[in-house]
Amino acid sequence: MNKTIHTLAGAVVLALALAPAAPPVLAHHSFSAEFDAATSGSFTGTVTEVRFSNPHVRYRIDVKKPDGSVENWEVQAGSVTSLRPQGWVADSVKVGDTVTVEGQLGRDGAKKVFVRSILLASGKRFGGTEGNNSSTAARPANNDRNVVTADPNKNYGYGKQNGAAPFDISGAWRQGYKFRVTVDDLEPKPTPFTEEGKRLREANTKYDDPALRCISLGLPRIFGNPYNLDIHDAGSHYLFTYVEHNSPRRVWMDGRKPGENTVPTSNGFSVGHWEDANTLVIETTHLLPGWLDGSGLPMAGEGTRTVERIVFSADHLSADRSMTIYDPLYTQPLTRTRGWARGDNVDITEQDSCDPASYYTDLREAGLLDKHLAP
Numbered sequence: 001m002n003k004t005i006h007t008l009a010g011a012v013v014l015a016l017a018l019a020p021a022a023p024p025v026l027a028h029h030s031f032s033a034e035f036d037a038a039t040s041g042s043f044t045g046t047v048t049e050v051r052f053s054n055p056h057v058r059y060r061i062d063v064k065k066p067d068g069s070v071e072n073w074e075v076q077a078g079s080v081t082s083l084r085p086q087g088w089v090a091d092s093v094k095v096g097d098t099v100t101v102e103g104q105l106g107r108d109g110a111k112k113v114f115v116r117s118i119l120l121a122s123g124k125r126f127g128g129t130e131g132n133n134s135s136t137a138a139r140p141a142n143n144d145r146n147v148v149t150a151d152p153n154k155n156y157g158y159g160k161q162n163g164a165a166p167f168d169i170s171g172a173w174r175q176g177y178k179f180r181v182t183v184d185d186l187e188p189k190p191t192p193f194t195e196e197g198k199r200l201r202e203a204n205t206k207y208d209d210p211a212l213r214c215i216s217l218g219l220p221r222i223f224g225n226p227y228n229l230d231i232h233d234a235g236s237h238y239l240f241t242y243v244e245h246n247s248p249r250r251v252w253m254d255g256r257k258p259g260e261n262t263v264p265t266s267n268g269f270s271v272g273h274w275e276d277a278n279t280l281v282i283e284t285t286h287l288l289p290g291w292l293d294g295s296g297l298p299m300a301g302e303g304t305r306t307v308e309r310i311v312f313s314a315d316h317l318s319a320d321r322s323m324t325i326y327d328p329l330y331t332q333p334l335t336r337t338r339g340w341a342r343g344d345n346v347d348i349t350e351q352d353s354c355d356p357a358s359y360y361t362d363l364r365e366a367g368l369l370d371k372h373l374a375p
Contacts, residue, residue, distance in 0.1 A: 251270040
């Protein structure tokens with residue numbers, strides 16, 4: 001079965017191949033709910049709207065059909081934070097530009113594409129053929145995100161204040177090291193739902209994703225995020241600052257416990273200890289309800305507990321991280337694995353602000369705005 005999209009001139013019809021195509025590697029909302037990763041296509045049209053903001057950059061493009069009629073397509077890209085390091089900025093694609101777009105198509109005939117590349121009439125191209133080009137935001141210069149490029153003779157930390165710590169973990173860390181898309185990445189499989197967990201999962205839709213509403217993802221989802229992390233050693237605690245949503249998290253290292261009046265938050269209450277000279281263990285409780293991943297796996301919040309094990313390499317320039325999630329909506333613990341790596345020029349500047357306007361526009365166009373705004 002083939003589908004077609006017509007070019008602007010109407011003289012060329014491009015087949016939409018049903019060959020496998022990798023989903024955008026940094027997408028953190030439910031890509032699979034909106035787009036078909038196995039159906040890719042290409043079309044040429046004129047840009048009519050630019051919305052260059054987080055959580056996802058969007059364009060509107062008019063595509064002229066052979067009969068002279070015009071279809072308006074939505075083109076989604078990665079976040080501003082992930083596109084900018086490649087020189088893809090607000091005025092890279094402007095209203096009035098003629099562009100050729102390649103990407104994965106929207107499901108159920110929706111006139112939308114998640115971009116793999118955009119080619120301007122000038123010949124300038126943004127993106128590539130390996131999936132969404134936002135991948136480079138989490139990769140070192142050699143484009144291999146799993147290679148540690150840090151200098152073993154360089155000090156990357158700000159200074160160790162906690163005397164019990166075996167070494168200094170402060171400073172910038174690249175979370176794209178050993179990255180996987182935070183969608184359907186939890187083990188074991190099939191997902192060991194309770195009946196209530198399965199009911200909640202089936203009830204979730206893409207419009208329930210807090211990321212689309214510019215709400216901080218929080219734990220355990222931010223653990224799998226590819227954006228960089230900055231750590232400060234404050235003695236009694238480590239202060240983790242995630243570039244994603246400029247989100248701070250305290251990991252208490254002085255043995256304290258949550259008080260009776262400790263309220264749930266998106267990052268919860270975290271207590272850490274050094275298990276040995278290379279292993280930091282962090283336990284987190286008091287989490288708000290949310291999603292475990294971008295596919296909509298539910299998290300109870302009350303009764304949810306996570307345990308992270310961060311095992312540093314002998315040279316302290318990288319780490320293998322695992323998270324075990326204990327949640328009453330599942331009959332077994334769930335696990336997620338990632339990495340950290342040091343490196344030069346790891347960007348820890350603040351993330352661009354997030355604009356939920358696209359989320360509400362989608363709701364309006366789907367006729368669901370009143371439903372989701374209802375108290």
